[in-house]
Amino acid sequence: MKKRVQLRSFTRKGALLMGAALLTATPLCAQTAETINAHTIEAGASEHWTADKVYTLAGAVVVRGTLTIDAGTTVLAQEGFNKYILVDRGGQIFAEGTATAPITFKADRDDAPSSYWGGIIINGRAPLAGGGEGTTEIDASLKYGGNDAADNSGVLSYVILNNTGAKVNRDVEHNGLTLNGVGNGTRIENLYILNGGDDAIEFFGGTVNVTNLLAVNCEDDCFDFTQGYRGKLTNAYAYWGTDFSTDEQDPRGIEADGNLDGNYAEQNGQSDFTVENVTFCNESTVDASAEGRKSAWDDIVKCRRGAKLTLINGLALGAGKAGNAVDMTDSKGEGIASSSISLTNRLALTSDAVNGEADVTFPEGNT
Secondary structure, eight states, X not given: OOOOOOGGGSOHHHHHHHHHHHHTOOOSSOOEEEXXXXXXXXXXXXXXXXXXXXXXXXXOEEESSEEEEOTTOEEEEOSBTTOOEEEOTTOEEEEEOOSSSOEEEEESSTTOOTTSBOOEEEEOOSOOTTSSOEEETTEEEEEEOOSOTTOOOEEEEEEEEESOOOEEETTEEOOSEEEESOOTTSXXXXXXXXXXXXXXXXXXXXXXXXXXXXXESOSSOSEEEESSOOOEEEEEEEEEOTTOOBOOSSOEEEEEESSGGGOOTTOSSOOEEEEEEEEEEEOOOOOOGGGTOBOSEEEXXXXXXXXXXXXXXXXXXXXXXXXXXXXXXXXXXXXXXXXXEEEEEOSEESSOSEESOOEEEOOSOOO
16 A cells, blocks of 8 residues: 655644655656657557656647656756646546655756746546636637546646746746646645746646645645635645745635636536645745735635635644735625635734635634
């Protein structure tokens, strides 16, 4: 039986040490170089990336067949918006690392900033708010969504995503991991996402469950949910370091919308999901306001636009700050008042503990 890392059994120092250990894991064997140019793995075809090579991602890889990536494999992405891996509907990715041999995606240079390359996108056939299909943010010709809640897009386990989030503008940008209508037949666990230019992870509808997620120094939201997401995130840890700041307008720990961009309040099947065992740690004390940058979350939790959130065993701490602890309001519609949020908060707040209506408790003992 494989042993799975349980982030919440760690101290906050332990969670970060786990991330550092994954980043410095020793390659399994001597490695040679191979360049991956832009191409499509067509339906019925397969491709296998192995740990005895270091791959340079030189273009977009679209997976409609099967892509298998061995434990210990390293993929170095060249700079650019069009450097990404996208698993299309019907395609599958099997990227299953281990604690000692994770699969690493990062920039092709050590001094790369955030937003250097794209990231990983998975398009599935699970339901969205309102039914029907959605269009992929970074390529509108590619659709996602359907009626198969158990759709299976493969496995991501012990995967590191570094330097992601390339963008055209603030409306067209990559996340570290983007899950578009992904079904709960897909297994996603043990992820380390760091130095991302937008969200660490964003769920656009779907039912996929994610377990054991460490998000470090993401520029925008740590965990973002929208368009009718109906799954569960378990054992998640969000961290901003002591000198971190962002130029994003409204960074948050959690951002939750019931429907896409708040424009479809009439749709059935709005976001209704659970987050259990989550830590938000902001250690940033830098004052970057003169440069138009932020070092505080606007909200620890923002739930709006018809979303319903159940948050169990939440903890916020650190030397940094946040605006609201919980904000349920928005000009395009409030979050569902029956949302249940349990959050032990030790972050200094610059605004209200709770803005809007929800069942919010602030116990002392969440861990």
